[in-house]
Amino acid sequence: MRSTMQDVPLSIGDLVRYGTTVHGDAQVVTWTGGEPRRATFREVGRRAARLAHALRELGVTGDQRVATFQWNNQEHLEAYFAVPAMRAVLHTLNIRLHPAQIAYIANHAEDHVVIVDASLLPLFEPLLPRLTTVRHVIVAGGDPGGLAAEGVRVHRYEELIADRPDTFDWPSGDERDAAAMCYTSGTTGDPKGVAYSHRSIWLHSMQVCMTDGKGLRQSDSALAVVPMFHAMSWGLPYAALMVGASLLLTDRFLQPAALADMVQAERPTLAAAVPTIWQGLLQELEARPRDMSSLRNVVVGGSACPPALMQRFEELCGVAVVHAWGMTETSPLGSVANPPAGSEGEERWSYRLSQGRLPASVQARLVGDGGAEVPHDGKSVGELLVRGPWITGSYHRDPAPDKFEDGWLRTGDVGSLSPDGFLRLTDRAKDVIKSGGEWISSVELENQVMGHPAVAEAAVVAVPDPRWDERPLAAVVLAEGASADAAELRAFLADRVARWQLPERWAFIDEVPKTSVGKYDKKALRARYAEGELKVVEARD
């Protein structure tokens, strides 16, 4: 039997129409280092309409890709509003990738237009000749200088959108059409494109606004530290449009001192960033305190947050840091670590330190070696597979069959699921250390080593071992002025993890190599070891 419900497609056009009228007074504040730039959703909506008219004229009449090469700022938000709402596809380029990767991505996505921040021209200019499908470059927030390439027209953003109508009749369409794209910056193989739909973005936005999601609401002001080119800034811009939350955008000012100033001056209520950002902010605040009292919700994701960081942040800022897990392929909101009602003390901490509870819209399975189903008992460990309306089921023009199984996404993350739906990741599938048939979590070892007062950072990777197949190698960065040797660190660990998991190989390094999004680059570390570039110290009983 058919329902009698209206068949209304979920559509970013409707979202933009709603958010820029009903919530027309919501604020968009862009940090400039000096006086912040301020606009309302109403104004951003009008400029987005003008941008859409301009893009139509540049040949964006269908589902062409309009790329952005921008910081988090008002013009980037205007592209977020305009491009999907006009039924083209917003493609956020990750400015931190290697130029060859960026070129690969833009060409693979067949970007027709790129909007570039003037402040990023030094990065973009050498890139432009390699972009084979781009016909128009629009430079925002400054002068294009001598930017030029064959077959490419260069425009100034403000000139291009000037004198155009400030309304646009945002069309509707199939809710499964692509609305926005983001490529994963995986450390292996070519980058892979995820194309979000109007439907997935709408549903994901609702989840972000659910009280047990991130609880975003009209009275919030959200500091989006997480880049708008990184998994849609974790969904904050569209969720803000949905409920009328204000947005505080960092532009290029991601230095700890700038972030601390921003919070003190603009008083955001919610903030979202990866642990390294919070780590930096914390050090800044220890040195030069600021007023952080406006924050009621601090979301940390992208990688696991060390417990010590969570605790210290809470002591200093009086706000609980909430763990969330997700990835580009999951829009990204997967799970949020809101502890269950009634949990207290250590149990509560155990929930908070997990990756969080998966919501109804994200189904999960665990699969072990050989594809066997792993029970959700909170102990058994397997690779996490997920399914749901905002989870990718393929990559754009890239079959990658090993990433999917029966329509489920293989996340490449390894961990356990408790009966009450909490995810506890122990590792990336490729980082897990397979020692004599048992799995050792590299992340668990890292967290324990980092608990030693002399250790600033630690990364643990698998290295080949003739007897055990693989064994852990611990690469340690000592805190400034501190000293500790391998024997001491191994003894410290011995009280905390199983004996057979203790690393025999230790290396003291100046810095852990990191990927473009700030995660430990373990591939690089393993390569350095393989090439004999690491000075390894042996420590055994």
Add this chain to the structure above:
Amino acid sequence: MRSTMQDVPLSIGDLVRYGTTVHGDAQVVTWTGGEPRRATFREVGRRAARLAHALRELGVTGDQRVATFQWNNQEHLEAYFAVPAMRAVLHTLNIRLHPAQIAYIANHAEDHVVIVDASLLPLFEPLLPRLTTVRHVIVAGGDPGGLAAEGVRVHRYEELIADRPDTFDWPSGDERDAAAMCYTSGTTGDPKGVAYSHRSIWLHSMQVCMTDGKGLRQSDSALAVVPMFHAMSWGLPYAALMVGASLLLTDRFLQPAALADMVQAERPTLAAAVPTIWQGLLQELEARPRDMSSLRNVVVGGSACPPALMQRFEELCGVAVVHAWGMTETSPLGSVANPPAGSEGEERWSYRLSQGRLPASVQARLVGDGGAEVPHDGKSVGELLVRGPWITGSYHRDPAPDKFEDGWLRTGDVGSLSPDGFLRLTDRAKDVIKSGGEWISSVELENQVMGHPAVAEAAVVAVPDPRWDERPLAAVVLAEGASADAAELRAFLADRVARWQLPERWAFIDEVPKTSVGKYDKKALRARYAEGELKVVEARD
């Protein structure tokens, strides 16, 4: 361009699977007058699986309608879980309607099975012979007695579900399939069936859990006073399943004293009911105080809540009463009166007394006399039309073309929309008083008259007038022991509304006639006036 997102249909089966495992510990408490009955979502899920197996055996193999004739209780919730999850259609019958209407509705929906509470058999028994499509009656919570009819098999609920598997492989399907039905109890014409889809219920549940919706969350315990046969108990059961909120169910104990006892004993955090329920509870609490401190969110809807009631409730219970607007046709959540950030004092009250802000998923238009579009300026008044994925676009097997326009639902409600999306209803379209080309709000007059200390209740209706076409008639119920005459009430009103709106006709009555869902039955009042049954007093200047 197609997105790469998984094509996962929204499905009640997935919701039940999720809620009864991940949130398996959530509580379902059914009030009994004595020791409450307690079960977990896990247990309810197992019993729902057993019920589904039993229904399969009774011929529910496709989209047959399984009706309920039940109070809010655990067995009713089991039907809520089982019937849509097995891809049949749950049809909640309104026990408060006239038997002829109930028979019309059950026959029109072609109900195959009815689940009946034993406590409702006295109401149901005379009805049964009139139900032409029903083949099975399942009696829950007691003995069927001598219940019998030709061609109908009568079952005992517990016997029927005993010895069946307590898991069921809930199937998936098209998300636009009907999942549940509810007929409107309109005061004119035949009742009309609204069929909710798996999609609409899922999206609506997310809205209920959005912080700016009702903010339902895992740590909540929701007292669903609003009947499960009345617009799906405002969406609370499925929303609870989505986030694992516990449910407190009243069964037949809707008396103010029982409700007060329930809140004190079971400590719900959220409660939802129509104003008359809160009015009764308030009087009970004035007489015999109870501990209401567990409540953090009290939702009032169904009809406008008198400001005095909101204020007194807050003084007495220390919790803000939140206005919400909706109707069977809107699933029902339309708008919720969360005042915008920063609003204070009178402005804040004005927001709180409105019907609330419409969310992104509910688009709104206002249409005036002759179909002209009315601006959203907070002043201009028109009939409200709505559109969205959980708004009905038709009635089940009933064309009713005058209820729809270009796919939008004509709500029959009259009011204004502010630029910031707040709805302020002044009347039902059919209750508005059209006096000399101007519209007079009957509700506005009622609220003002009810502000007089001698008035307990007041209903205002349009009556024919030779000069002005229509004029208001005020029907007043005086408070016990109080006295006031028409001249005094008119003088009181004169300070509060425009002179030309003052009623000339007054009637003092013992009780305002009400519909089955507790709303003023203005049709009945107009009929009484037309038939000369009201003793009318004239009052003029």
